[in-house]
Amino acid sequence: MENVVEVKNLTHYYGKKLVYENLNFSIKKGSIFGLLGKNGTGKTTTINILNGFLKPASGQCLMFGEDSYKLSPETKARVGFLIEGHIQYDFMNIVQIEKFYSQFYPKWKKEPYWELMSKLKVTQGQRISKMSCGQRSQVALGLLLAQDPDLLILDDYSMGLDAGYRRLFIDYLSEYAKAEGKTIFITSHIIQDLENFLDDCVIIDYNSVLLTMPVKEFQKNFRQFNFTTQEAHLNLEKDDLVRNFENIKGHCVIYTFASESEVSEYLTQKGIAFTNLKLESMSLEDAFIGITGKY
Amino acid sequence: MLLVSLLVLVYIWMTVSKQIEFNEAKTMWSVIIFRKYKFFSDLQYIPLVIGFIVGIAQYAPEALQSRLKLTLHLPVKENKILIQMLFAGFVLIGLLFLFIEIFLTIITGIYFPSEIVSDMLTTIYPWILSGFAVYFAIGSIFVEPVWSRRITLIITSIALISILFTTGDFTFSALLLLTIVTFIIPFWTILTGYNFKRGIK
Numbered sequence: 001m002e003n004v005v006e007v008k009n010l011t012h013y014y015g016k017k018l019v020y021e022n023l024n025f026s027i028k029k030g031s032i033f034g035l036l037g038k039n040g041t042g043k044t045t046t047i048n049i050l051n052g053f054l055k056p057a058s059g060q061c062l063m064f065g066e067d068s069y070k071l072s073p074e075t076k077a078r079v080g081f082l083i084e085g086h087i088q089y090d091f092m093n094i095v096q097i098e099k100f101y102s103q104f105y106p107k108w109k110k111e112p113y114w115e116l117m118s119k120l121k122v123t124q125g126q127r128i129s130k131m132s133c134g135q136r137s138q139v140a141l142g143l144l145l146a147q148d149p150d151l152l153i154l155d156d157y158s159m160g161l162d163a164g165y166r167r168l169f170i171d172y173l174s175e176y177a178k179a180e181g182k183t184i185f186i187t188s189h190i191i192q193d194l195e196n197f198l199d200d201c202v203i204i205d206y207n208s209v210l211l212t213m214p215v216k217e218f219q220k221n222f223r224q225f226n227f228t229t230q231e232a233h234l235n236l237e238k239d240d241l242v243r244n245f246e247n248i249k250g251h252c253v254i255y256t257f258a259s260e261s262e263v264s265e266y267l268t269q270k271g272i273a274f275t276n277l278k279l280e281s282m283s284l285e286d287a288f289i290g291i292t293g294k295y
Numbered sequence: 296m297l298l299v300s301l302l303v304l305v306y307i308w309m310t311v312s313k314q315i316e317f318n319e320a321k322t323m324w325s326v327i328i329f330r331k332y333k334f335f336s337d338l339q340y341i342p343l344v345i346g347f348i349v350g351i352a353q354y355a356p357e358a359l360q361s362r363l364k365l366t367l368h369l370p371v372k373e374n375k376i377l378i379q380m381l382f383a384g385f386v387l388i389g390l391l392f393l394f395i396e397i398f399l400t401i402i403t404g405i406y407f408p409s410e411i412v413s414d415m416l417t418t419i420y421p422w423i424l425s426g427f428a429v430y431f432a433i434g435s436i437f438v439e440p441v442w443s444r445r446i447t448l449i450i451t452s453i454a455l456i457s458i459l460f461t462t463g464d465f466t467f468s469a470l471l472l473l474t475i476v477t478f479i480i481p482f483w484t485i486l487t488g489y490n491f492k493r494g495i496k
Contacts, residue, residue: 053364053492069492077370087361104369 010059080149255290342426350433431480
């Protein structure tokens with residue numbers, strides 16, 4: 001299947017501080033791809049590189065086959081971009097901004113924009129700067145959908161939104177994704193909203209890339225095992241089997257891609273006396289916290 | 296801004312007409328010619344203030360609210376859109392300056408001969424240039440992402456604008472040189488736009 005985005009060996013620094021090294025992923029046409037990571041791990045940096053607002057230290061990003069740093073106007077017209085915080089030309093009202101954008105986009109479809117606007121309790125003459133954060137997010141979303149882009153890049157769409165507006169955002173994005181060949185690249189710090197929405201994901205941590213895989217595969221193979229031990233200060237270092245470990249007064253949790261028998265054998269080999277080894281079910285958010293850690 | 300300019304121009308007009316009424320025209324002429332009296336000096340900093348206000352109003356929200364990313368993501372070549380932004384401001388302040396010059400030319404032409412009108416236009420020309428210079432400089436300063444370069448731009452712009460307000464007459468060559476330097480500043484914006492795109496901090 002055709003790749004809409006290809007990220008190859010991307011490495012970036014801010015000054016001497018490494019953001020990440022050798023980030024690789026590709027986004028298939030028609031898929032919903034999530035870039036997940038805690039605050040400050042480089043999600044917005046990646047989006048800035050993808051949109052050509054940042055030159056990476058090394059590596060390459062391709063969007064529709066073009067180097068993301070030298071995107072042609074034609075390719076930009078195929079990419080809808082939501083900036084973190086739903087930034088817009090907020091001195092305009094909803095009529096002015098629709099008219100403004102429509103001049104730039106050859107495939108402009110005003111219907112989805114006005115459908116969304118009709119649900120907002122705003123007047124046509126009301127400036128965007130005078131709207132609530134949720135209302136502004138809907139204006140931004142409506143403008144993106146009206147562009148009818150082939151790729152939608154959303155940098156933390158959930159910022160400042162309550163549960164209702166976040167749900168509305170995801171519902172509209174799902175409808176958009178159902179259209180033929182539409183692709184979504186999304187980042188969010190609220191992982192629970194993305195459950196059953198994402199197809200693939202890359203999870204990044206400070207200075208490193210933790211994994212890149214289909215979300216279903218991640219949720220199926222990444223496991224949480226609880227056990228109890230008498231060793232109140234037991235600590236297991238991360239290795240090939242242990243992806244994360246927590247111990248609260250002898251109640252231990254191992255996050256791993258290994259099976260129950262492999263974990264049991266591992267603990268026995270380490271000489272750890274344990275009881276009640278049990279597989280716990282996890283949501284996507286649990287799995288995310290499991291692999292990235294709470295701190 | 297148009298209203299403030301108009302008020303200042305009307306004030307200049309009334310002052311000149313009263314001075315001529317009380318001092319006789321030939322006395323007034325003599326003061327203008329021999330003592331280099333500038334009856335329009337209240338106008339001196341108006342173009343600078345206009346350029347400054349238009350520049351801040353246009354570029355401060357672009358830079359401070361990250362709207363520049365939104366603008367540069369529009370499906371238009373980055374340099375083209377930066378030039379269009381500058382051109383829009385240039386046209387706006389250009390029209391205001393044209394209005395000021397025409398109004399002042401009419402006021403001066405009512406009371407004084409064409410030599411004084413010509414002298415007045417030569418005198419206000421650097422002031423008008425200062426308005427364009429500050430507007431272009433603000434565009435470059437706000438688009439530039441690196442603080443050390445911003446400071447360099449600020450110092451260079453202040454130096455240029457200070458020269459424009461130097462007392463004494465400028466020769467034609469000096470005015471031509473200052474005009475060229477002022478209209479080179481927009482190219483800084485293209486360069487600073489390039490720095491913005493590279494994401495240099």
